[in-house]
Amino acid sequence: MNSEILRRQQIELPSWAFGNSGTRFKVFTQQGVPRDPFEKIDDAAQVHRYTGVAPSVALHIPWDRVEDYGALAAHAAEQGVRLGTINANVFQDDDYRLGSVANPDPDVRKKALAHLFECVDVMDATGSRDLKLWFADGTNYPGQDSIRERQDRLAEALAAVYARLGQDQRLILEYKLFEPAFYTMDVPDWGTAFAHCLQLGERAKVCVDTGHHAPGTNIEFIVAVLLRAGKLGAFDFNSRFYADDDLIVGAADPFQLFRILFEVRVGGGFDDDSEIAFMLDQCHNIEPKIPGQIRSVMNVQEATAKASLVDSDALRAAQAAGDVLGAHGVLMDAYNTDVRPLLADLRSEQGLDPDPMAAYARSGYAERIVAERVGGNQAGWGA
C-alpha cells in the first residue's frame, strides 16, 4: 500500500456545488446557502477542515465575479484554503443562442473571446494556474451550420486565449458528448479536445469530466491514453446514471472510479511531479451541500486507497505469464478491500476526526449558517 499517494492527495472543490441547483424542471432552494463567493469559500473551507485533502476552490466566472479578487484570495487564505481553477462561462447570455466562440456572428465571437480574456485577468489576480474551458457550442439540426467552419472558429479563439496565457498558466479544454446542443457539440469527445490541445502546445491539456460520455464508454481507457500522451490536465469528477447527472462521484459506479484511479496511478498521475487537477464538478440538488462535498471527497479517497493497494508486482507477473484470471484477481482483491479503517487511521494520524461526516454534523456549522444567512440573494445558477 502506497500511503504517500493518500497523504499527498488534493481534491479541488467547485464553488458552484455550494449554491442552489436543480434540474431544468426546478431549482430547489436550501436554507443557509451562500449569498456570495465569500460565503461559498467559507463552506468549502469546512470540507477541507474535516477531510484535510480539499485545500482549493475552483471559481466560475461570472457566477463568482467580485470587485476585488485579491480580497477573495485573502479571505480564502484566512479560511485555510486557496483559489484554484478559473472556469469560464460563455453559455448564459442571449447572444450565445448559436454558440460563443464558434458562433457564425463575428461580433458574438468577439464578445466571447473578451470574456475568456477577462478570465485570464482573473487568473492573474488570483494566482490560478488553470483556465478551464467548456463550450456549450454546437448545433441542433443537420445543416444548421458548417461543422468544419465551427472547428476553424473554435481553433482561432483557443489560439488567441493560449497566446494570452502566462508561462505558468494552462488551458484545460473540456469535452462533452451532448447537451445543450443535441446534434453536434463542437468539442464532443476526447479526440477533438486532444487534437485542439496538440495544435495549441505544451500547456494545453484535456479535462475528463466523468459525466460527459456515452453510456458504456470505457473512461479509464481514455485516461490511460491521455496520460501516455502527457495531455491529461484535469478531472471533473461526478457520477452519472444516464446523462450529465452531476451526482456525487463514486455513487453510481464506485468500481469505475477505482478503475480510473488505477490508470491514473499506473500512468504516474499520482507522482510527486504530477500536474493533474483532481476536481469535483457536481451539483447537490436535493441533498445538503457541505456534507455532499465531504462524502464526495471521501469517495475519491476510498477509490484512491483501493487503487494504491493493487499489488503491481503480482499484477505484472500475472500479466507477463498470460494469467488472465490471476491478473484480474489481483485487481479485484484491492477493490474488495475495506479501506475505511485505513483512511480513518490516516486521518487520526493527521489530527483529524476519523469520521469527517459525523465531525461536521457535530460542529453545529449547518445550524449556524441557517440562522445567520438570512436575507440577501442566495447563490445559484446564473446568480
Ligand code: RM4
Ligand atoms: C458543464 C461542464 C462544466 C461546468 C458546467 C457548470 O456541463 O461540466 O465543467 O463548469 O457544466
Ligand code: MN
Ligand atoms: Mn465539468
